[in-house]
Amino acid sequence: MAEAENNRISKFPFMFHGGDYNPDQWTHIPGTVDEDFRLFELANINELSVGIFAWSALEPEEDKFDFSYLDDIMERAEKTGKAIILATPSGAKPNWMAEKYPEIRRMRSPGQGLAPMRDEQQLRHNHCPTSPVYREKCRIINTKLAERYGKHPSLAMWHVSNEYNAGCDCDLCREAFREWLQKKYGSLQALNEAWWTGFWSHRYSSWSQIMAVDPSIPAMVVDRHRFDSGQMLNFFLAEAEPLKEITPDIPLTANMMEAFEPLDYWSWARELDVVSWDAYPPYHDRSDTATYMAPRFSMFHDLKRSLKNGKPFLLMESSPGPTNWMEINRLLRPGQHRLKSLQAVAHGSDGVCYFQIRKGRGGSEKFHGAVIDHIGNEDNRMFREVSELGADLKKLDAITGAKTPAKVGIIYDWESRWMLDASNGPSKFSKDHDRAMLAHYTPFWKMGIPVDFLNGDSDLDGYSIVIAPQLYMLREGFAERVEKLVNDGGKFIATYLTGIANETDLVFSGGLPGPLRKVLGILSEEIDYIYEDERNSLKITDNAVKGLEGSFTLANVCDVIRTETAETIGVYTKDFYAGHPALTRNRFGKGEAWYIAAASADGTLLDSL
């Protein structure tokens, strides 16, 4: 029990049920907040996330602050026993600020496929993470929030900014990138070697020559990703500084999105007390990925739980109804809200929160689902489903802080994904990282076997099975950790496109899959990428595993390999490499290392393994 308490996401011993609440948009309509608090009781709402995007209400003019609306909400929360997740407002800067300090606006990068230009102060999430002016403005308002509400009994957690993203290409950011590179490589010679800049005569002879990201230097693209993710994290740390100083006991979170490519959530999670994220599963989706949606969102939940080593996370946003931003925003069928909410809890969320509680009357999200609809009362289906779920969650308070240990680990490495995506070729299919992850996650999901996700630098101790789907980039020491795992009796499974390059995208010389060649006992000689409508097939030739027999359809990638110490379990049946191994097993110490050389067209091979 004590362990569970330590694992709780906040001091409140209950499942959170609440979400984004924006009375700062309603200050001109008297009576709204009174009505909201009446409805909260009926909806079993026990948490409010406030202050997200509220900067123009909190600081309507430079250095003129008005906390009256927040004071009122905090007081009401205390009286009614609600937890407050208090946001810092940096996700959207006020117009007066963008006008007075144009340098704080984000510079669109050429990598975004558009002409470079300063953000025109539209939308949100459009600030420069490097700008000292913006950092100072955030420091001032965050300090005021922490001083004013830091000791308030309802304060449960800091919600720092909102859905951080990355990618400013202004002069300040470019200069910061150069400094980052100098620190990383020490000398231009080291950088030139790591980036293979002899190619197309790209050798740098001074740091100032490093300008826009050059897609013909994939190692630079990856370093720029590392920098962009790290620079936004550095901005987060600057935002968090006054909060940590003034309120050391209040946990910090920053809400994430799925497996958002621009941010390496492993490095972010190290700096957060609580991982939280925003899930909008389109369970009505009719595209070819529709069947993947349920495991897909389970996978994202498990990824979030894994980011902090199994500690519960928080479903910070979800919609009790449709969204407004999909092509087709279908209603949730009766019961679907309960289903997807309890799915999150089952995978480790200690609460179900919404975007948003009261639906706005204007703005681009006025048709997004909310707990309180435009009609403003409790007499509608969405409201009833929300309040029923709130009642369900109350029965689950006792499991807050609980952990589910897993014996299966799947490597989900952002840096490797960046690198594969940055490479010209080999084929577009291989680049659907989440699809490749899902192919290996889904069989376990179907069997109800818990899965952890791991980074390429994670400790593998304690896992029985570790899977590396298309782990293109291998980090220093990864192969040694795999050898130890297998030697001690574990199973390692790697696929095509694993073990191709080192951490600066230099392809391993001396035979692929590089440092994993020994433990896998194979040599990859050539990789064939077949057309979308083509298929090959794999025939099991050795019934080594119970239930693994017959043939399996293959698509997209066929790695032509040769066994060294491994045994052939299955072979290709078509093309000039018919009869060559497509599935191998290498006994190594007390364990085994498997290599799946081709992508299964329908997942059945993986279900059987």
Ligand code: GLA
């Ligand atoms: C994101 C944002 C919210 C809102 C929702 C709409 O998750 O954080 O502010 O825009 O999307 O689905």
Ligand code: ZN
């Ligand atoms: Zn910038």
